[in-house]
Amino acid sequence: MKKVTILALESAMSASVMGTMDIFSQAGFTYNYLMGAEPKPFFDVTIATRDGKPIKCFNNAKIQPHCGIDDVHHTDLLIISSFTDFEILTSSRDVGAWVKEQYHKGVTIGSICLGSFFLAQTGLLDGKTATTHWGFVQEFRKRYPQIILQPEKLITDEGTLLCSGACNSYIDLSVYLIERFCGRNAALQCSKTMIHDFARSSQAPYMVFQRNRDHNDEQILAIQNHIEERYYLRFNPEQLAREYGMSRRTFERRFKKATGHTPVFFLQRNRVEAAKQMLETGLQTFDEIAYKVGYEDSSFFRKVFFKHTGLRPSEYKAKFHRGYLVGPE
Numbered sequence: 001m002k003k004v005t006i007l008a009l010e011s012a013m014s015a016s017v018m019g020t021m022d023i024f025s026q027a028g029f030t031y032n033y034l035m036g037a038e039p040k041p042f043f044d045v046t047i048a049t050r051d052g053k054p055i056k057c058f059n060n061a062k063i064q065p066h067c068g069i070d071d072v073h074h075t076d077l078l079i080i081s082s083f084t085d086f087e088i089l090t091s092s093r094d095v096g097a098w099v100k101e102q103y104h105k106g107v108t109i110g111s112i113c114l115g116s117f118f119l120a121q122t123g124l125l126d127g128k129t130a131t132t133h134w135g136f137v138q139e140f141r142k143r144y145p146q147i148i149l150q151p152e153k154l155i156t157d158e159g160t161l162l163c164s165g166a167c168n169s170y171i172d173l174s175v176y177l178i179e180r181f182c183g184r185n186a187a188l189q190c191s192k193t194m195i196h197d198f199a200r201s202s203q204a205p206y207m208v209f210q211r212n213r214d215h216n217d218e219q220i221l222a223i224q225n226h227i228e229e230r231y232y233l234r235f236n237p238e239q240l241a242r243e244y245g246m247s248r249r250t251f252e253r254r255f256k257k258a259t260g261h262t263p264v265f266f267l268q269r270n271r272v273e274a275a276k277q278m279l280e281t282g283l284q285t286f287d288e289i290a291y292k293v294g295y296e297d298s299s300f301f302r303k304v305f306f307k308h309t310g311l312r313p314s315e316y317k318a319k320f321h322r323g324y325l326v327g328p329e
Helices: 014-026 031-034 093-104 115-121 134-143 170-181 184-194 218-229 238-243 248-259 263-281 288-292 296-311 312-322
Strands: 002-007 042-048 078-080 108-112 155-158 161-164
Touching: 002 014, 014 042, 014 093, 014 108, 014 170, 014 184, 014 296, 031 184, 078 093, 078 134, 078 170, 093 108, 093 115, 108 115, 108 238, 134 184, 155 263, 161 238, 170 184, 170 312, 218 263, 238 263, 248 263, 263 288, 263 296, 263 312, 288 296, 296 312
Parallel strands: 002 042, 002 078, 078 108, 108 161
Antiparallel strands: 155 161
């Protein structure tokens, strides 16, 4: 039986602790029970905190751990919970040092949601890929420019270092690791018992474009507002640059430096966000939506939409439009 330790951090999202524990604890048990076979749990799961005392979660609920980190003498897998207070990154350096010790012992380490910040703080992810909650991408990049962030990915896998996206990705990461340790059939059984979409790989459909206004370039901020308010109009970067008293080259350089995006990318993302809203709430055809957001060629916009969401427009509407009914193919 493999040993799993869940590191419960102060201000944790409780699901990233208790939900993760439930998934690993039922692996080999629930499916067998339902099928009339002998339950054989695959994992021995322990919740550990810094000092063995309860931690207060984001929702003010308290979680009673099994032990403190100093009582963990052996584990095969360490899962770092999500959290909501960034102060923990500087106030828990001793815990970070313990995490590094586990890594050097050969322990596989996974982080959930903002837990990737805690893992990044240890330096173990330097030069490696990572993902995190899509809403904290800019913050992560500012803090850890040496890490290759891939926010569209639901899970990044660097062998013994793994990260997962927004909080509910604890399910995906847990099932992913169950497959690694116990095989594909065990992972499929877990997905079936939990009614979970197996092998999801992207959080792109759920991501909302972060326009990054946290910079000091007032001219670029004005241009951002200009594009956001007129995203449906024909885009002429030369003319826009002249309106704000700069060359196109200077405009594009300053825009990228301030926002992290090219002007064309920024425009496309605003158009995609507008189209997403129309698909979620309206009854227009995609051809009509494409025209409304500034594209005469709807087939081209379909490609743009898929690039940024990972879904075809019909798939997006089926997933997010409350009243949408999927008809026969």
